[in-house]
């Protein structure tokens with residue numbers, strides 16, 4: 156597969172050049188199965204990205220009505236019916252773990268399908284290519300124009316292309332900031348130049364990065380900048396399906412006419428007619444017939460291109476397809492092709508994904524909207540009172556994650572005859588302090604527990620603080636210790 | 641640069657001429673944009689030297705075009721913080737002590753402020769948690785020499801005890817032994833009597849009637865007939881279980897013989913009024929306040 160490259164293809168003077176100019180890639184437009192999958196996925200991805208901030212979600216008084224909102228000033232994250240607090244950021248850890256596992260699974264099944272179909276770099280570059288072709292024409296027209304002199308008409312097209320690119324880039328940056336504030340309000344503020352400076356800065360920097368990454372860097376991001384191809388090369392195994400040129404079927408390459416002659420002589424002629432269509436459509440400008448390579452983003456466009464050619468010359472499609480070397484060896488040896496999506500690693504990935512999903516779902520469903528944490532005073536741990544009783548001090552931290560104020564009663568269980576005093580609380584009934592917990596906040600309380608000393612008592616007994624929502628009956632509790640001096 | 645023109649046999653590409661254990665490094669040129677980016681970072685660094693403080697000199701450093709200083713920016717941040725704090729503290733200043741304790745938001749604010757001020761000023765004597773030590777009252781318990789109401793605590797913080805301030809709390813535990821008012825055996829007797837007031841054990845041959853008499857003649861004027869103490873005079877309650885200097889016979893004899901006169905400094909003038917207010921609320925909320 157790694158056929159020797161002739162030395163004069165490379166510059167061989169003295170120490171070689173310090174750098175090489177990028178060879179511009181002019182991928183040709185193509186249509187077919189994978190292209191239409193890509194169009195659809197692009198529509199879904201971009202649609203979600205651009206429109207999601209405008210989806211409303213009614214959460215009640217005082218809470219934001221945006222379906223997806225990252226509210227930094229108030230330290231809240233809203234995702235549909237889920238509201239996450241800063242102390243719940245572990246959900247994001249879970250999401251990242253999940254994302255990594257899904258990526259691994261995709262990789263084990265179909266190579267870099269993420270890169271070819273879903274990666275933002277691919278999606279936006281694809282969109283930019285589409286604009287470019289629309290304005291400046293397809294591969295041939297562009298190459299011809301680039302080789303020829305600059306004309307007014309050409310310059311006009313250039314300007315138009317960049318204008319459209321910049322508009323898309325700007326819209327991309329604009330959509331980004333809408334995730335961090337109420338979208339309709341922010342749009343209005345942005346339009347009337349009343350939005351915070353940070354919003355404009357973000358829009359500007361994302362406009363710039365979209366424009367440069369999708370308009371200029373393109374495949375170089377995948378080849379030189381992105382770590383994923385390196386990682387996935389280490390993760391993959393021989394069973395993963397990758398876009399593969401089936402050289403067992405394609406080689407030796409020859410024109411249709413020649414093939415007829417060769418076959419007439421009873422010798423083997425390959426199906427590849429060396430038309431270079433697969434190279435022309437490749438967005439990274441490589442030749443898939445050289446074998447699996449780092450630069451291939453697995454977009455499947457060469458499959459579409461080759462299938463079209465094969466259909467035209469009346470041969471079976473699928474000369475390039477999702478396949479692996481094992482199958483090539485099998486076919487060469489006259490054995491049957493086998494596909495093994497179920498293997499140790501895919502099973503492990505799939506079960507890990509299931510486990511992480513289940514854990515996250517459970518955590519999400521079982522989390523409380525009323526919570527209490529307790530911290531025992533450390534200095535002093537216990538105080539002897541003038542009547543000989545013992546008092547311990549605690550700091551209670553109460554969380555009310557609901558969108559309304561609630562009245563909470565605080566009770567304590569543990570040392571016999573314990574008396575509870577909450578600094579700043581009301582007591583409607585004696586010994587049952589009550590406090591109003593403001594909606595969507597944490598409240599810190601200083602709490603003193605006094606108990607008569609019992610000479611036979613243990614040095615330390617467990618103590619349970621229980622908080623009860625008087626209205627809803629929701630209960631939460633926390634355990635600590637009551638200690639003697 | 642080495643002189644070579646080495647072509648790798650397998651790939652047919654030129655190598656850099658470097659070889660390790662028979663493995664040769666192919667000469668794969670970097671993309672131009674990569675190299676340009678690298679040069680740009682170098683130029684950026686040079687620009688940085690010019691614009692920002694960068695080079696150490698014998699005394700001082702190059703200050704850069706913008707005279708940027710992290711110290712100055714910290715000073716600005718601190719000034720902003722002080723301003724912000726001032727606004728919040730003004731709210732505390734306008735509220736009465738009782739109002740502060742009733743309003744959860746004000747209470748939290750006062751406690752937060754009080755806590756830091758306590759750590760800076762009071763902790764050396766009273767301990768970081770206000771637990772005190774021998775001779776330094778525990779502020780968490782319910783026994784107060786000069787009274788434990790919010791106002792009384794505030795008063796004590798402001799003017800101190802035996803601090804020399806005109807409005808300070810005054811009150812002396814006399815040196816009954818050193819000054820020759822009581823004889824040694826009377827002192828031992830009254831010490832035992834005081835222990836009996838709190839239900840502590842007494843010496844076997846102790847004469848309770850004699851002790852009571854000595855107490856009535858010498859101690860009751862401050863500590864009260866029944867030994868319950870008097871916050872006006874800072875006279876401790878002798879019937880409870882809290883003892884500032886200790887309650888064994890030897891310590892009591894020492895106390896009666898030489899007297900005690902612990903000093904609490906006056907904080908008025910050293911801490912601003914709002915801070916004292918916050919401190920009073922904090923100390924009151926430690927748990928001992930009445």
Ligand code: SF4
Pocket residue numbers: 398433436437438439440441442443450451452453454455456457458
């Ligand atoms: S070789 Fe084929 S699959 Fe790979 S990047 Fe090029 S067109 Fe896409």
Ligand code: SF4
Pocket residue numbers: 400405426427428429430431432433434444460461462464474475
């Ligand atoms: S498109 Fe198909 S037939 Fe044409 S060169 Fe590529 S592999 Fe060969």
